[in-house]
Amino acid sequence: MFSINQNMNNSIKKVLNFYKSINCMKYLFYSLFSIIVLVCGCKGTKDTNQSSSITKSVYGKVNDQEVYLFTLTNNKGNQVKITNYGGIVTSWTFPNKTGKKENIVIGFDSITQYLQQPPYFGALIGRYGNRIANGKFKIDSIEYILATNNGKNHLHGGNIGYDKVIWDAKVVNDTTPTLVLNYLSKDGEEGYPGNLSIQVTYTLTNDDELEIEYNATTDKPTIVNLTQHNYYNLTGDVSNTILNHSLMIDADNYTPVDSTLIPTGEIKSVLNTPFDFKQIQKIGSRIDAVTGGYDHNWVLNKKDTSLTMVATLWDEVSGRKMEVFTTEPGLQFYSGNFMDGKFINYDGKPLKYRTGLCLETQHFPNAPNQANFASTLLKPGEKYHSKTKYKLSIQ
Ligand code: GLA
Numbered sequence: 001m002f003s004i005n006q007n008m009n010n011s012i013k014k015v016l017n018f019y020k021s022i023n024c025m026k027y028l029f030y031s032l033f034s035i036i037v038l039v040c041g042c043k044g045t046k047d048t049n050q051s052s053s054i055t056k057s058v059y060g061k062v063n064d065q066e067v068y069l070f071t072l073t074n075n076k077g078n079q080v081k082i083t084n085y086g087g088i089v090t091s092w093t094f095p096n097k098t099g100k101k102e103n104i105v106i107g108f109d110s111i112t113q114y115l116q117q118p119p120y121f122g123a124l125i126g127r128y129g130n131r132i133a134n135g136k137f138k139i140d141s142i143e144y145i146l147a148t149n150n151g152k153n154h155l156h157g158g159n160i161g162y163d164k165v166i167w168d169a170k171v172v173n174d175t176t177p178t179l180v181l182n183y184l185s186k187d188g189e190e191g192y193p194g195n196l197s198i199q200v201t202y203t204l205t206n207d208d209e210l211e212i213e214y215n216a217t218t219d220k221p222t223i224v225n226l227t228q229h230n231y232y233n234l235t236g237d238v239s240n241t242i243l244n245h246s247l248m249i250d251a252d253n254y255t256p257v258d259s260t261l262i263p264t265g266e267i268k269s270v271l272n273t274p275f276d277f278k279q280i281q282k283i284g285s286r287i288d289a290v291t292g293g294y295d296h297n298w299v300l301n302k303k304d305t306s307l308t309m310v311a312t313l314w315d316e317v318s319g320r321k322m323e324v325f326t327t328e329p330g331l332q333f334y335s336g337n338f339m340d341g342k343f344i345n346y347d348g349k350p351l352k353y354r355t356g357l358c359l360e361t362q363h364f365p366n367a368p369n370q371a372n373f374a375s376t377l378l379k380p381g382e383k384y385h386s387k388t389k390y391k392l393s394i395q
Pocket of ligand 1: 119120130155261295332338358
């Protein structure tokens with residue numbers, strides 16, 4: 001009887017001790033949790049020292065119509081400026097590794113310079129980004145003749161592409177500053193069939209990503225390949241060429257071109273060629289082995305239409321790094337080979353040979369005439385959708 005009672009007492013003590021230890025652990029857990037919240041909170045306040053915003057100001061007049069400049073500011077105070085003329089990004093400021101904020105894209109201060117036909121600096125590109133051989137293509141055996149504005153070829157939508165039209169602009173600032181641009185590209189414009197209703201959405205996130213989302217619908221079968229033409233110089237100073245930037249492109253193949261930059265149709269391995277950017281490489285290290293410099297389409301390794309990281313650009317000196325994500329199958333890397341100092345940057349410096357580079361996400365050039373390239377046909381009832389984001393950070 002005694003031993004039974006004693007055993008019971010021991011058991012009760014054990015249970016009580018167990019509960020005590022649980023309480024202790026609870027207190028320990030709550031204290032730890034509070035410390036973590038406090039630390040993260042403080043860090044948060046440090047990074048998020050201002051709220052994001054989007055403002056609108058008058059930028060000038062094009063054909064007697066007022067155009068605007070929109071300033072998107074994220075909660076780190078980094079800014080992207082966009083005008084609804086051509087959907088042009090005129091600047092994107094981001095700090096270097098010592099905290100100095102500089103503009104990392106080529107751009108002008110005023111609309112007048114954009115009206116002097118610069119080579120697509122910062123602009124939206126369409127209806128067909130890149131080249132179409134001889135400005136001709138067929139849909140259902142009907143031949144369409146496009147404007148030829150690049151020798152005998154059609155380039156970036158023709159004489160008045162989407163880089164030279166006024167987009168209708170709407171501002172959204174719910175969580176992140178967003179600019180929604182709409183444009184109705186009329187049936188027959190630059191030779192393209194079908195009224196194409198386009199919406200392009202620019203967003204600057206608090207993670208320093210510039211997101212560009214493209215949507216379009218048509219009322220007749222047509223071809224669509226939309227892209228954006230920022231020229232990047234991550235050094236923040238266009239006195240420097242882009243030859244010391246390092247680049248990675250996740251592509252085993254590229255599309256070789258003829259002397260007029262039209263793809264030959266071949267999908268060629270980059271192995272043992274200056275086109276191999278699978279491991280990050282200095283752009284200048286092999287550029288002289290490429291006739292005219294880099295102005296080619298890389299066949300991205302990604303196999304589906306998910307938003308995937310496909311390229312990294314890095315400037316070791318400033319520490320600025322840019323990652324490119326896209327839903328598209330191709331990437332045009334253009335090393336600014338036609339830049340000749342004729343145009344003057346916003347800071348008064350001439351935009352000389354190879355002082356900016358473009359990473360244009362796209363379907364392949366001349367795809368409408370090349371059966372082995374993914375189709376760019378859009379039919380009534382279908383929805384064109386494409387998304388790309390450029391993410392800046394310091395490394
Ligand atoms: C594109 C083309 C280049 C050149 C530039 C603008 O990126 O691929 O060949 O025309 O635009 O100068």
